[in-house]
Amino acid sequence: MKITLQHVDHIYQEGGVSETAALRDVDLTIDDGELVAVIGHGGSGKSTLALLMAGLYQPSSGTVELTGSKDPEHPFRSVGLVFQYPEQQLFGESVFEEVAFGARNQGTAEDYLPVKVREALEQVGLDPDVMWYRSPFSLSGGQKRRVCIAGVLVMDPQLIILDEPTAGLDEGGRKWIAQLVRRLNEEGRTVVWITHNMAEAAEVARRVIVLKGGRVLLDGPPQQVFSEEETLMSAHLTPPPAARLVRELQRRGWDIEASAVTVEGAAEEILSHLASGKEGGHA
Amino acid sequence: MLKEKLLLGQYYPADSPVHRLTASCKILVTIIYMVALFVADDWLGWGLLAAVGLAAVLISKVPFKAIWRGMKIIVIFCVLTFLLNLFMYPGDHVLLTLGRFRLTAEGLTYGLAMALRLFMLVVFASLLTLTTTPIQLTDGLETLLKPASRIGVPAHEIAMMMSIALRFIPTILEEFDRIVLAQRARGADLKQGNIAQRVKNFVPLLVPLFVAAFRRADDLSQAMEAKCYRGGAGRTRWKVVKWQSRDTVCLALFLLLLAGAILERVL
Ligand SMILES: Nc1ncnc2c1ncn2[C@@H]1O[C@H](COP(=O)(O)OP(=O)(O)O)[C@@H](O)[C@H]1O
Ligand SMILES: [Mg+2]
Numbered sequence: 001m002k003i004t005l006q007h008v009d010h011i012y013q014e015g016g017v018s019e020t021a022a023l024r025d026v027d028l029t030i031d032d033g034e035l036v037a038v039i040g041h042g043g044s045g046k047s048t049l050a051l052l053m054a055g056l057y058q059p060s061s062g063t064v065e066l067t068g069s070k071d072p073e074h075p076f077r078s079v080g081l082v083f084q085y086p087e088q089q090l091f092g093e094s095v096f097e098e099v100a101f102g103a104r105n106q107g108t109a110e111d112y113l114p115v116k117v118r119e120a121l122e123q124v125g126l127d128p129d130v131m132w133y134r135s136p137f138s139l140s141g142g143q144k145r146r147v148c149i150a151g152v153l154v155m156d157p158q159l160i161i162l163d164e165p166t167a168g169l170d171e172g173g174r175k176w177i178a179q180l181v182r183r184l185n186e187e188g189r190t191v192v193w194i195t196h197n198m199a200e201a202a203e204v205a206r207r208v209i210v211l212k213g214g215r216v217l218l219d220g221p222p223q224q225v226f227s228e229e230e231t232l233m234s235a236h237l238t239p240p241p242a243a244r245l246v247r248e249l250q251r252r253g254w255d256i257e258a259s260a261v262t263v264e265g266a267a268e269e270i271l272s273h274l275a276s277g278k279e280g281g282h283a
Numbered sequence: 284m285l286k287e288k289l290l291l292g293q294y295y296p297a298d299s300p301v302h303r304l305t306a307s308c309k310i311l312v313t314i315i316y317m318v319a320l321f322v323a324d325d326w327l328g329w330g331l332l333a334a335v336g337l338a339a340v341l342i343s344k345v346p347f348k349a350i351w352r353g354m355k356i357i358v359i360f361c362v363l364t365f366l367l368n369l370f371m372y373p374g375d376h377v378l379l380t381l382g383r384f385r386l387t388a389e390g391l392t393y394g395l396a397m398a399l400r401l402f403m404l405v406v407f408a409s410l411l412t413l414t415t416t417p418i419q420l421t422d423g424l425e426t427l428l429k430p431a432s433r434i435g436v437p438a439h440e441i442a443m444m445m446s447i448a449l450r451f452i453p454t455i456l457e458e459f460d461r462i463v464l465a466q467r468a469r470g471a472d473l474k475q476g477n478i479a480q481r482v483k484n485f486v487p488l489l490v491p492l493f494v495a496a497f498r499r500a501d502d503l504s505q506a507m508e509a510k511c512y513r514g515g516a517g518r519t520r521w522k523v524v525k526w527q528s529r530d531t532v533c534l535a536l537f538l539l540l541l542a543g544a545i546l547e548r549v550l
Contacts, residue, residue: 015348080468090490090494106470152468155470
């Protein structure tokens with residue numbers, strides 16, 4: 001499913017005393033099957049963008065259009081949004097009830113619900129037999145997050161937006177989310193991952209969109225976006241450590257391309273430089 | 284959004300004579316103004332009070348826009364009040380007959396007056412919250428309740444409860460808006476089904492709201508205990524607000540206004 005935003009402005013409390021322009025003149029197209037990371041400083045408009053793409057807000061001006069939805073009459077029903085800190089919206093008396101909520105709202109037959117809930121729980125790595133009757137409120141933070149994500153996956157969205165899904169998770173949780181995002185994309189879903197962790201974005205996404213003050217500042221493959229160090233700095237962002245390392249080596253005289261953004265990429269560049277034996281005076 | 288519709292008006296910072304008045308004076312004046320609105324019984328009185336209200340808004344430097352924002356629902360209420368009185372109020376001077384309903388001159392006057400009273404009442408109350416910070420407001424309330432604490436009224440506790448409520452109402456409304464959005468993203472439809480079903484539709488909204496409210500209450504009580512809060516006894520203030528001569532003048536003017544309204548009614 002493809003999503004197109006044209007000249008989108010979003011203004012909170014328009015005409016009010018505390019009027020805030022959260023998005024300004026945003027033009028974006030995200031194609032079917034893309035895996036996009038959206039990064040930006042707090043308050044740059046990331047969450048607002050997510051709500052617009054999910055059809056929960058109407059833009060103050062401009063258009064948000066979905067093409068290729070399996071439900072052309074209600075295209076936004078094919079968009080799944082995992083909110084920032086989604087565990088604040090838990091309400092179910094059991095994990096089953098919690099996860100089934102979305103599927104039930106879609107009109108899934110009662111006797112088919114357990115099948116869908118089981119599938120969704122397995123997708124997020126939770127054992128359905130252990131979790132089924134447990135209260136979601138009794139789970140650990142990481143488990144709650146997984147239940148919330150299952151509650152969105154159960155609706156089988158074609159486009160899935162995750163708003164800072166790793167916020168507040170430990171290292172293991174972060175790694176797991178990165179894997180999940182990759183897998184969802186490999187299954188054929190379009191994925192938009194909002195984060196402010198550059199290394200995460202560099203590892204996983206094939207395209208990175210940078211927001212600053214409600215405008216799109218940069219948009220391109222991670223190698224290209226993270227090479228714009230000064231521009232990123234102006235948005236209070238720092239390229240991932242691996243990218244900074246190869247840049248620093250280049251600055252100190254190494255004749256390398258310095259386009260790596262991941263640890264693996266940086267290792268490649270350094271090794272091939274060493275192998276070519278042209279370290280120069282600094283070696 | 285619910286938050287924008289419900290609030291009378293949040294503090295609007297400005298440097299004006301109204302802002303400079305002591306909070307306790309403004310609370311008293313607001314009560315006096317409200318009483319006067321209901322004591323006054325002819326157009327001279329209502330017109331004068333409306334003019335006073337308008338003057339207060341102008342002096343306060345609060346833009347009309349800021350007041351209007353909190354008033355939209357109230358206006359619907361005013362119109363309803365007007366229509367109800369228009370057709371229900373008994374009168375002899377029939378202007379129009381619509382089936383079973385008779386539209387009388389008395390009904391028209393009374394309906395307009397009730398709508399105007401209600402409107403000015405809310406404008407004035409909004410002005411109080413727009414020109415007084417929540418802290419000043421609760422301090423003012425505590426000052427006014429002080430005399431009553433001798434007969435066992437927990438003045439400090441009432442004021443503290445009000446200040447906590449005032450502080451958290453916007454946050455909780457904001458939270459509620461977020462929860463509504465999140466459950467809508469999961470396909471929730473509040474307007475679906477019969478009455479029992481509709482009540483059930485609110486469960487996914489209310490449970491997270493209560494969970495959040497209790498979490499906040501817990502955090503706050505821990506923070507207060509950590510700072511050794513022990514209620515009102517022996518507490519001193521950082522900023523002591525003193526009653527000024529301008530407060531006396533303002534209060535006297537409004538008492539005069541009220542006296543005028545009472546005199547006009549009985550004479
Ligand atoms: N409900 C709201 N009402 C008013 N202003 C808001 C609201 N939500 C967000 N904003 C403002 O809009 C801007 C963008 O916010 P947001 O989209 O949440 O950014 P991010 O997710 O990148 O931190 C911020 O300045 C924020 O204060
Ligand atoms: Mg956000």
